[in-house]
Amino acid sequence: MGNSSGMPPSFDYAPFSVNGTNLDPNFRENTGLVSALMFASGVLGNMLALIVLIYSSSGHKKTIFYRLVAGLTVTDLVGTSLTSPVVIAVYASGNEWIGGKTMCYYFGYVMIFAGYATMLIICSMSVERVLCIRYPCFYRARSSPKHATVILTFCWALASFIASFPFLGFGKMVLQYPNTWCFFDYYNTNPVNKAFNYFYAIFAILIISITTCFNLTALCTLLNRCRNNDSLKGCRQSCRKCRKSHKYTECQMLSQLAGITLAFSTCYIPLMIKILINQNETYLRNYGSDFTVIRLASVNQILDPWVYILLRRELLWKVISCFKKHDNNDTVPSVFQKAARSHNYEQSFCSFCFDCLCDPHVNMNNMDVKRSLSDLRLSVITSVTPPDVRRTILKIVSEDAINASNCLINSS
Template sequence: MHLPPGIEWSYEDATMMYWSRDNVTNNSSNGSDITTLTLTGATIASPIIMFLSVSFLLLPFLQIGNLLALVVLHRTRMESQRMMFHSLVAGLVWNDLTGIVLTSPVTIASYINGLQMPGGEHLCRFNGFIMICFGLSTPLIVSAMAIERFLFVKYTFFYTKHCAPGVARLVIIAIWAFVLFFGLLPMFGFGNYVLQYPRTWCFLDFRTHNPVHAAYGYMYSSLNLLLVVVMVMCNLVVVLTLARVRGYRRKHSNTSVNSVMMADAMMDDSQKQQAVRRRKQKDIELQMIVVMCAITTIFAVCWAPLMIHISLTLATEGKTLDVLGLVAVRLASLNQTLNPWLYVILRRALIVRVQRYCCRWRRWLRTTPRL
């Protein structure tokens, strides 16, 4: 394909956009330097309309989930102040909420603008930078949560001595320092941000033939896949360790029910309160394990397809379906929706209330005479 001189181009799936230095072509009323060449037959009107509708319908849902999670964390702030895990959860919720606020308006504005990103190349680079930053910060925070649970179970003494809520804040600061550094690399020539199909969002150029830009894409996808492996391995170790400990206790516990009742009767009030606190602490720890496993599973399901798609596209020099990339990034963005809802829904207090409601409903059905 012949291009006019002085034109830089970047592949963007079914369309190509050219950022003109010489104002060779101008198809915008506001004098932008953008020329669009649409390839024949490259239209997916129905999926675009569907995704546009979903974006508008899900936006309030996204915000409600994050806000509910923040309310729950605030109500449990006394317990959160003593536990590093809750500080990391709070950081994850704020991270997801900020990511939604910064990325969604650009995509929606591009749809409203007729699949043209307002703001041109500068907004595209900003959107790509934000996508990369939050595409790394979320898995890094979730990995930190998995490692925190691993240290708590396997290295209790080290955890008690070194892992305080203040450490969680330092971890989040360190994560964002690394994320900002990684996201700024394309600004200095290592990697590139380009418009992606269907011209409503920008991301790293994973269809490039430039080996330097391709190396950046490989680094991004490999790092994310490595983080998924770290999460899965840490959670497997935690779950297997707890299952082994519980099985050992159940096997070697010869204490009868009567002796337990007698021991409870002999306890004074302070000892009973300590026993209640220990049981509550065990329930909280079990809840954290359940939440962590759920978040890891959802993250792996949502993020792995995009990382695999990026790696395959780079390896095959762009010989992958464009629509798959769009579906993969939509699936990845869904992760920010589900994370806070998992924390809200999987809280033990809510589960107990749901169980009580179900029991009452069953009793009502049994006692209600049938016609």
């Protein structure tokens, strides 16, 4: 089989048949162009996302969330830049693998590293959002932008460690159908390699599940807070404005995180399920579907930056403004005007999210922010902390007001 495929006998490859009935005659002609388009889209999207992050406000640059987004963007950019050129070169050479076994192990390593690094960073982002929204006092007192560097280093190190398992004999890299990419052998019947296959899929599903649970927790907390307007009564107008801006910033971050999570879950879950199914030796092998799910996983590196860019409130506000100008010429009130009339803190969560993503940013001068910090801080703490610990927290906050509110100023 080794010689018939054109590979040296010592080279490991998946046991697929080039002349098998599962091959589409036009498959090879189309996939080369698709790979080139995916590579161009991935590089363009991630470069644009990095430019947007670089030119973001200084306050956003100091937050942990946006630094994690930058780390995710760099990871996606590196992942697609290190693998896609190899695939394109193989297609250009007539589907003959280049670089031998060394290139195969390199390709498989980058695939595993990029996939797990993406999942771990997004999971860390969801944990960070829960801490910021659910435990604001603790978060503002203990968090630092340096923590983002620690989190990213940990995610990259853990992903790199997992990707190195096949080099240590736990898992096996092989050339995959249609001779254009390498990955671990998820059909291998060796008990050790099979254990790695189960570990890879189950651990990834666990990370996705944890991320989803934390996102739902943050969403429910934000929903309860936006519906609870009791703490806003009696506050100064500047306090109300500052809190409104802070809530909108939180909602924008959560919306971006939810979009990124939905994208990577949709792209990666089919691959993990397919790997688990392939462990059943009685299952009829379908290398075409294997290729489809791995390509779907590769699409995630393209979607992540575009989700972040398209869900930015500044961009959405410009789009909505164009519709508003058009609707103002109509005699029938537009949906945006109706939403504006009903704008209050008793509104539905969907309406609140609409305003969060589509309303312009609330600008405040330094005097307004400083004058409203005390009232705002009391209202936030009152709405999210149990009664038995409020006195202690309020005492600590009153002694060091400015320090406890740095995160809020940066976010707004």
